[in-house]
Amino acid sequence: MRLRKISGAVVRRLPLYLRVLEEASRDGDKELMSSQELGERAGVSPALVRKDLAWFGEFGKQGVGYDVNNLKMELRRILHLDRDIPIALVGVGSLGHALARYFRRRYATDPGFQLNIVALFDADPAKQGEVIDGLTVEAPDKIREVSRELSLRMAIIAVPADAAQDVVDQCVDAGIHLLLNFAPVKLRVPDGVHLVNADLSLELQRLAYYMRD
Amino acid sequence: MRLRKISGAVVRRLPLYLRVLEEASRDGDKELMSSQELGERAGVSPALVRKDLAWFGEFGKQGVGYDVNNLKMELRRILHLDRDIPIALVGVGSLGHALARYFRRRYATDPGFQLNIVALFDADPAKQGEVIDGLTVEAPDKIREVSRELSLRMAIIAVPADAAQDVVDQCVDAGIHLLLNFAPVKLRVPDGVHLVNADLSLELQRLAYYMRD
DNA sequence: TAGATTGTTAATCGATTAACAATC
DNA sequence: TAGATTGTTAATCGATTAACAATC
Structure with missing residues (x-):
C-alpha cells in the first residue's frame, strides 16, 4: 500500500x-x-x-x-497515529519551553492525541537538570543514548539558528529521521530524513506581501 | 506592478x-x-x-x-518590509507568551527585522493588566480601539481553538486583514482577509506519515 | 570581443477538477 | 427499484523546467 x-x-x-x-x-x-x-x-x-x-x-x-x-x-x-509517538524537543528557550508545555498538556488531556514529548535537551548548562512538566532537561550529547532508550524517531528543533544544523546532525546520527524545525535557517538533511520547516518569521513576511496601503 | x-x-x-x-x-x-x-x-x-x-x-x-x-x-x-509592521498578538497563554518574547527580542536586537509586536490581548481577566516585555495585556474588546490608534493590520492568533473564530471576527472587524493562526481549527474569513495557518499539530501529524517502522 | 547570465518563451510535469459508469 | 455517492478516467489547469536569444 x-x-x-x-x-x-x-x-x-x-x-x-x-x-x-x-x-x-x-x-x-x-x-x-x-x-x-x-x-x-x-x-x-x-x-x-x-x-x-x-x-x-x-x-x-x-x-x-x-x-x-x-x-x-x-x-x-x-499516518501511524494508531499508537503514541514519542518525541524529543531540543532547545528549551522560551519557544521550546512553551511548545513542550503546550504539547504535553494536550497529550495529557486529549485522549485522541498521540504526540508525546518525552525528552528535552538544551545546550545551556544552566538549563540542564531543570525539570519541566516532569521532564528533566538533558545535554544534547545525550540525544543518541536517550533516543535509543526511548526509540525516538521524531524531534522538534527549537534552538537558535546558528545551532540548528549541529543539532539536526546529532538527531540524524541518533536515528531520528522526522524533524520539525523552528529555527530560521535552511537545514541540510540526508536522503530518507524528513524535515518540515515551521519558520514563523517567514510566514509573517509572506503575509506582509498582501498588506493594503 | x-x-x-x-x-x-x-x-x-x-x-x-x-x-x-x-x-x-x-x-x-x-x-x-x-x-x-x-x-x-x-x-x-x-x-x-x-x-x-x-x-x-x-x-x-x-x-x-x-x-x-x-x-x-x-x-x-x-514585501512591504521597507518599514516596520506593527502586530497584535491575541492570546497570551504559554505559546502566545513565548511568541511575544521571541519576536520582540528579535525586533529589538536584529536591525533588519521589521515585525514588531506592539499590542497584547487576552480574554482572561487575570492576565489583563499584566505587563509582558513592556506591553500591557488588554481585553479583546479593546482590539478595535487599539487597532485604530496603532494602525494595526496584522495579528497573531494564539488562543484556544474554541475562541479562535470569535477573535478572528473581532480582528477583521477592527480592520486587521492579515492573520497568522496557531489555533488547531479551520477559520472562516471574508474576501480580502489573508489567513495563514501555523498548525503545529498538523505538521507533526503529517511528518508521522513518513515514519519508518 | 568572448564569456556569462539574464529575461522570456515553449515544453514538461504534476495536481486538481469534471464527468460518469459502477454499485450500494 | 430509484436515488445517491463512490472510485476512476479524461480534461483542465497551473507551476516548474528547459532552452535560448538578448545583452551586459
Missing part, C-alpha cells in the same frame, strides 16, 4: 481529514459522511477528497459515503 | 530569497549574486528564481547577476 509514492500535497491533507472525522466522531454528528461534507469541512473539493483517499484503498460505499469511525481508524493507521 | 495577481507559490518564496540576500549582505560575501547561487542557497532552481523575480521587474544584469543590496531593497519593498 506504500508502493506508489504518495505526493506531499496528498499527505498534507490527510491530517486535515482526520481532524474533521475526530470532531464529527466526538460531537456524535453522524456516523456517515460524504466526500461532499468531508471536503466542505476540510476546505477541499469533494473530488479531491475521494481521489486522496483512493490512493490508500476503498473506504467508502457508493450511494452512502464513508463510515466516520472506520475512516478515522484507517487514517490513523495510515 | 501589482496588476497581474501573483500566485501564492511565488509569494511564499520571496521571503526565502530575501533571507539569503540579508545573510550575504551581512556576511559581506559578495556584492553580486547569480540566480544560480541565490537558488542554491534558497533551495530553488535558478530558472525559478529568475521567473519569480521577473514578475516584479528586471532586477538583474545579463552576464553579471543581481546586485545583492539592490535586490534586497527591492524585495523589502515588494
Whole structure:
C-alpha cells in the first residue's frame, strides 16, 4: 500500500481529514459522511477528497459515503497515529519551553492525541537538570543514548539558528529521521530524513506581501 | 506592478530569497549574486528564481547577476518590509507568551527585522493588566480601539481553538486583514482577509506519515 | 570581443477538477 | 427499484523546467 509514492500535497491533507472525522466522531454528528461534507469541512473539493483517499484503498460505499469511525481508524493507521509517538524537543528557550508545555498538556488531556514529548535537551548548562512538566532537561550529547532508550524517531528543533544544523546532525546520527524545525535557517538533511520547516518569521513576511496601503 | 495577481507559490518564496540576500549582505560575501547561487542557497532552481523575480521587474544584469543590496531593497519593498509592521498578538497563554518574547527580542536586537509586536490581548481577566516585555495585556474588546490608534493590520492568533473564530471576527472587524493562526481549527474569513495557518499539530501529524517502522 | 547570465518563451510535469459508469 | 455517492478516467489547469536569444 506504500508502493506508489504518495505526493506531499496528498499527505498534507490527510491530517486535515482526520481532524474533521475526530470532531464529527466526538460531537456524535453522524456516523456517515460524504466526500461532499468531508471536503466542505476540510476546505477541499469533494473530488479531491475521494481521489486522496483512493490512493490508500476503498473506504467508502457508493450511494452512502464513508463510515466516520472506520475512516478515522484507517487514517490513523495510515499516518501511524494508531499508537503514541514519542518525541524529543531540543532547545528549551522560551519557544521550546512553551511548545513542550503546550504539547504535553494536550497529550495529557486529549485522549485522541498521540504526540508525546518525552525528552528535552538544551545546550545551556544552566538549563540542564531543570525539570519541566516532569521532564528533566538533558545535554544534547545525550540525544543518541536517550533516543535509543526511548526509540525516538521524531524531534522538534527549537534552538537558535546558528545551532540548528549541529543539532539536526546529532538527531540524524541518533536515528531520528522526522524533524520539525523552528529555527530560521535552511537545514541540510540526508536522503530518507524528513524535515518540515515551521519558520514563523517567514510566514509573517509572506503575509506582509498582501498588506493594503 | 501589482496588476497581474501573483500566485501564492511565488509569494511564499520571496521571503526565502530575501533571507539569503540579508545573510550575504551581512556576511559581506559578495556584492553580486547569480540566480544560480541565490537558488542554491534558497533551495530553488535558478530558472525559478529568475521567473519569480521577473514578475516584479528586471532586477538583474545579463552576464553579471543581481546586485545583492539592490535586490534586497527591492524585495523589502515588494514585501512591504521597507518599514516596520506593527502586530497584535491575541492570546497570551504559554505559546502566545513565548511568541511575544521571541519576536520582540528579535525586533529589538536584529536591525533588519521589521515585525514588531506592539499590542497584547487576552480574554482572561487575570492576565489583563499584566505587563509582558513592556506591553500591557488588554481585553479583546479593546482590539478595535487599539487597532485604530496603532494602525494595526496584522495579528497573531494564539488562543484556544474554541475562541479562535470569535477573535478572528473581532480582528477583521477592527480592520486587521492579515492573520497568522496557531489555533488547531479551520477559520472562516471574508474576501480580502489573508489567513495563514501555523498548525503545529498538523505538521507533526503529517511528518508521522513518513515514519519508518 | 568572448564569456556569462539574464529575461522570456515553449515544453514538461504534476495536481486538481469534471464527468460518469459502477454499485450500494 | 430509484436515488445517491463512490472510485476512476479524461480534461483542465497551473507551476516548474528547459532552452535560448538578448545583452551586459
